[in-house]
Amino acid sequence: MYGRKTTEDRIVDGVNYTLLGMIAFLTLYPFYYVLIASFNLGEDTAKGGLYLLPRAFTLSNYTFFFKDPKWIDAFGVTALRTVVGTALSVLFTSLVAYGLAKPDLVLRKLYFLLVVVAMNVSGGLIAYYVVLRGIGLLNTFGVYVIPTMLNLFFLMIAISFFRDIPSDLAESARIDGAGETFIFLKIVLPVSLPLLATMALFLGSGQWNSWLDSAYFVQDQSLRTLAYRMMEVVNQTMIGSDSQAAQFTSKLGVTQFSVQVTAMVISVFPIMCVYPFLQKHFVQGMMLGSVKG
Amino acid sequence: MSKPLTATVSTPEQTKPRASDPDGFFRQFRKQLPFQIFVLLGIGFLLVFSYTPLFGILMAFKDYRITMGIQGIFTSSWVGLAYFREMVQDYNFPTLVRNTIELSLLKLVFSFPVPVLLAVMLNEVRRSAVKRFVQTASYLPHFISWVVVSGIATALFSADSGLVNDLLMSLHLIKKPLEVLTDPDSFMSLAVVSAVWKETGWWTIIFLAAIAGIDPQLYEAAAMDGAGRLKRIWHITLPGMKSAIVVMLILAIGNILGGGLAGSNFEQAVLFGNPLNSDKSQILQSYAFNVGLAQGRFAFATAIDLVQSAIALVLMLSANSAAKRFSGSGLY
Numbered sequence: 001m002y003g004r005k006t007t008e009d010r011i012v013d014g015v016n017y018t019l020l021g022m023i024a025f026l027t028l029y030p031f032y033y034v035l036i037a038s039f040n041l042g043e044d045t046a047k048g049g050l051y052l053l054p055r056a057f058t059l060s061n062y063t064f065f066f067k068d069p070k071w072i073d074a075f076g077v078t079a080l081r082t083v084v085g086t087a088l089s090v091l092f093t094s095l096v097a098y099g100l101a102k103p104d105l106v107l108r109k110l111y112f113l114l115v116v117v118a119m120n121v122s123g124g125l126i127a128y129y130v131v132l133r134g135i136g137l138l139n140t141f142g143v144y145v146i147p148t149m150l151n152l153f154f155l156m157i158a159i160s161f162f163r164d165i166p167s168d169l170a171e172s173a174r175i176d177g178a179g180e181t182f183i184f185l186k187i188v189l190p191v192s193l194p195l196l197a198t199m200a201l202f203l204g205s206g207q208w209n210s211w212l213d214s215a216y217f218v219q220d221q222s223l224r225t226l227a228y229r230m231m232e233v234v235n236q237t238m239i240g241s242d243s244q245a246a247q248f249t250s251k252l253g254v255t256q257f258s259v260q261v262t263a264m265v266i267s268v269f270p271i272m273c274v275y276p277f278l279q280k281h282f283v284q285g286m287m288l289g290s291v292k293g
Numbered sequence: 294m295s296k297p298l299t300a301t302v303s304t305p306e307q308t309k310p311r312a313s314d315p316d317g318f319f320r321q322f323r324k325q326l327p328f329q330i331f332v333l334l335g336i337g338f339l340l341v342f343s344y345t346p347l348f349g350i351l352m353a354f355k356d357y358r359i360t361m362g363i364q365g366i367f368t369s370s371w372v373g374l375a376y377f378r379e380m381v382q383d384y385n386f387p388t389l390v391r392n393t394i395e396l397s398l399l400k401l402v403f404s405f406p407v408p409v410l411l412a413v414m415l416n417e418v419r420r421s422a423v424k425r426f427v428q429t430a431s432y433l434p435h436f437i438s439w440v441v442v443s444g445i446a447t448a449l450f451s452a453d454s455g456l457v458n459d460l461l462m463s464l465h466l467i468k469k470p471l472e473v474l475t476d477p478d479s480f481m482s483l484a485v486v487s488a489v490w491k492e493t494g495w496w497t498i499i500f501l502a503a504i505a506g507i508d509p510q511l512y513e514a515a516a517m518d519g520a521g522r523l524k525r526i527w528h529i530t531l532p533g534m535k536s537a538i539v540v541m542l543i544l545a546i547g548n549i550l551g552g553g554l555a556g557s558n559f560e561q562a563v564l565f566g567n568p569l570n571s572d573k574s575q576i577l578q579s580y581a582f583n584v585g586l587a588q589g590r591f592a593f594a595t596a597i598d599l600v601q602s603a604i605a606l607v608l609m610l611s612a613n614s615a616a617k618r619f620s621g622s623g624l625y
Contacts, residue, residue, distance in 0.1 A: 008522055012417065012523065016417050019414060020415070020418065020427045023427065023430075024430045027434060030448070034445060034448055048454075048462075049459065096334060098331060099327075099335070102328045104321075105325060106318060106329070107329075111336060114336055118339045118343035120609070121602075122343070122347070123346030124595060126349070126581060126585040127348075127595060129585070130349055131345045131349065134362050135363075149338065150335055150338045155335075179327065180327030180328065181327065205436060209437075209438030209440070209441075212560075216582070216586055227440045233444075234440065238474045238475070240452055240475070257447075257448075257451075257454045267441060
């Protein structure tokens with residue numbers, strides 16, 4: 001591009017490629033290590049020296065995971081909240097955005113003020129807890145999917161998206177006597193699929209990864225999420241408590257650590273599956289987000 | 294900017310305003326009723342989930358108990374600044390403030406320059422396949438939850454099963470395992486390193502976009518004048534990123550107590566924190582949560598929360614006005 005390679009070019013390239021190679025390795029290897037550890041016999045992993053390939057290949061960690069009612073419940077609750085929570089927030093957020101996108105909306109200044117203030121000021125998590133308790137959402141499945149129904153960041157993105165949709169379609173439907181709800185569901189949403197897909201991917205991965213609400217707003221053991229259960233195990237591994245390890249080893253050669261890495265693989269797997277799609281959309285979304293501040 | 298000399302009064306187009314409804318407000322409103330209903334559903338939602346908690350701030354000044362419910366926020370008796378006095382006298386308070394500031398500052402100082410450097414490095418790669426591969430790999434951790442990141446940290450660093458300890462021991466570089474996860478002195482490094490690992494690739498995207506906006510002719514002209522690679526980076530790439538760097542820095546400072554650009558301080562404090570390293574891992578936010586929800590001292594916890602959000606709000610507003618001044622006056 002700029003003529004022949006000079007010595008400086010070679011040195012810069014050499015250093016640069018080496019460093020980038022190290023960065024790629026440091027980013028990816030931890031994921032790889034967790035993956036091979038999940039396919040290795042837990043007792044064997046505990047001996048150390050596992051670096052490149054599973055040494056004592058086994059599926060017992062996965063069999064254990066999918067037989068333990070605690071983990072199955074967590075998996076089910078997390079899958080359900082991801083589906084229901086994502087559907088609710090995509091629909092509700094775009095419905096409100098469709099209303100706000102109407103150009104000559106009466107009181108729109110007031111509405112936008114309320115949205116912007118809510119975006120930037122919060123009463124803190126304790127006050128939030130008191131409100132959740134007051135309206136009876138604590139310790140219910142609803143606490144996972146109802147408070148997340150309106151996402152203010154995507155509300156703003158959806159408003160600008162809807163404003164760019166040509167109004168001819170909706171106008172002609174209106175002349176034919178269609179109601180606004182019908183127009184929203186049958187005309188506006190179908191032409192907004194790229195927007196809906198982006199929202200679903202981001203909100204969905206947020207739901208799937210969520211642990212805080214499960215840790216603080218729920219006591220019912222059957223309502224715990226996958227990320228919460230993982231946090232429990234990680235905490236035990238972190239402080240090196242072996243209280244459960246003994247009971248684990250008696251069956252299948254599974255250890256607390258091998259179950260932990262298996263849970264991690266299972267929890268990362270869906271994200272990896274949608275990652276190529278996430279990638280396609282997020283740059284634009286992030287730009288908007290950072291401009292918003 | 295000069296004001297127009299003649300003031301024109303614009304009259305909205307309306308047909309026959311009624312005396313009871315001079316602006317045609319209600320007529321308009323009724324005409325847009327479906328839209329208004331959609332919006333009001335959202336506003337109702339905000340009133341419940343954003344604005345009622347905002348009134349919850351009152352708890353910090355009141356003798357509130359959780360059994361009083363939501364209305365107790367308003368009906369309970371005032372205690373003035375009692376909880377704030379209690380907070381300042383709390384023997385944990387100096388430690389909490391120090392940890393909060395230390396964590397926020399360290400994360401800003403170490404995690405902010407890395408994406409800038411990585412963007413410059415990626416820009417120097419001419420093979421697009423290599424560039425794409427490294428970039429795609431680098432922002433993968435952004436989509437993984439902090440729980441999984443803490444799980445990875447245990448897989449690498451735990452004293453009895455961690456990979457790093459295992460490797461160092463077998464190479465005889467250390468005699469006994471490093472207690473990275475439980476030693477209070479290593480908490481800050483753990484938090485900073487994991488934050489850099491998780492978020493660097495994500496913010497690199499912004500800086501790469503800034504580099505993409507630089508006129509390629511500048512590089513060609515510089516090369517013609519004999520500027521080598523490093524000189525071109527120093528005199529063209531970095532100045533070309535200047536405004537992006539300033540804007541992102543202002544945003545990061547505005548949100549510094551939340552964790553800036555490098556992931557949530559609260560989640561890190563909770564997930565990497567444990568009884569063994571709590572001297573360093575407790576910050577104001579996580580302490581408020583513990584005191585409030587585990588010990589049931591809601592009013593006291595709200596007071597701690599309030600102090601922290603007040604500082605955060607001041608930082609955010611001043612960062613915002615700095616950003617406005619910066620982008621308003623322009624660089625050139």
